Amino acid sequence: MKSQFKKAFIFDLDGVIVDTAKFHFLAWKNLAESLEVSFSEEENEQLKGVSRINSLQKILEWGNKSISEDKFNSLMAQKNEEYLAFVDRMSPEDILPGVLETLTYLKENNYPIALGSASKNARHILTKVGLTSYFDHIVDGNEVSKAKPDPEVFLKGCELLGVEPEQAIVFEDSQAGIKAANTAHMLSVGIGDKAVLSEADFNFEGFTELTEDTLKTLTNFKK
Ligand SMILES: O=P(O)(O)OC[C@H]1O[C@@H](O)[C@H](O)[C@@H](O)[C@@H]1O
Numbered sequence: 001m002k003s004q005f006k007k008a009f010i011f012d013l014d015g016v017i018v019d020t021a022k023f024h025f026l027a028w029k030n031l032a033e034s035l036e037v038s039f040s041e042e043e044n045e046q047l048k049g050v051s052r053i054n055s056l057q058k059i060l061e062w063g064n065k066s067i068s069e070d071k072f073n074s075l076m077a078q079k080n081e082e083y084l085a086f087v088d089r090m091s092p093e094d095i096l097p098g099v100l101e102t103l104t105y106l107k108e109n110n111y112p113i114a115l116g117s118a119s120k121n122a123r124h125i126l127t128k129v130g131l132t133s134y135f136d137h138i139v140d141g142n143e144v145s146k147a148k149p150d151p152e153v154f155l156k157g158c159e160l161l162g163v164e165p166e167q168a169i170v171f172e173d174s175q176a177g178i179k180a181a182n183t184a185h186m187l188s189v190g191i192g193d194k195a196v197l198s199e200a201d202f203n204f205e206g207f208t209e210l211t212e213d214t215l216k217t218l219t220n221f222k223k
């Protein structure tokens with residue numbers, strides 16, 4: 001049965017828990033440049049939180065390129081191979097500052113916790129950094145049909161955690177993810193540049209700013 005008072009936490013992965021956003025950037029940049037499509041931090045911002053397939057579609061649109069289905073599939077595989085070579089070198093040292101402390105506090109205080117990521121590599125990355133056991137449920141790119149900014153990934157997380165969307169607090173580093181949380185009436189917490197994530201209900205540079213008092217403020221906040 002759902003308790004209407006309980007709060008639950010949903011974490012995005014890339015750029016929130018681990019700094020894999022920089023690996024996605026490097027891999028997409030190499031791919032875009034191989035197609036002679038210019039790719040800067042600005043374009044990259046628009047790919048954060050966006051699925052692999054939609055990201056490649058966007059790059060092709062920006063460069064006004066049309067390619068065969070075979071080429072499309074081989075580029076997706078090539079990007080993922082390059083990305084996974086970076087991931088292979090990851091260890092618990094790659095957990096972003098303050099994340100472990102936040103997860104430990106939430107776990108000790110019995111808050112339900114889910115992962116809500118667009119990545120098909122999410123489980124592999126959580127294993128690499130040793131965080132799998134902190135999550136009651138993991139929803140990743142393999143389990144959703146609609147990519148962020150559609151809220152499907154977070155709604156699935158709520159369903160599995162047994163809470164209503166209004167009870168969920170979402171940590172996100174992408175504009176697409178903040179939009180998804182807002183659309184579903186969840187509390188959106190932007191992690192990163194406030195100017196970029198201006199639509200979030202709360203903003204923090206990183207988890208080191210999230211003290212126990214701040215977490216209590218979030219759990220008591222009514223949107
Ligand atoms: O290619 P993957 O690992 O399945 O990830 C899909 C997307 O996952 C998101 O978490 C990232 O922010 C995106 O940059 C990425 O494209």
Ligand SMILES: [Mg+2]
Pocket residue numbers: 012013014015016048049172173174
């Ligand atoms: Mg992210």
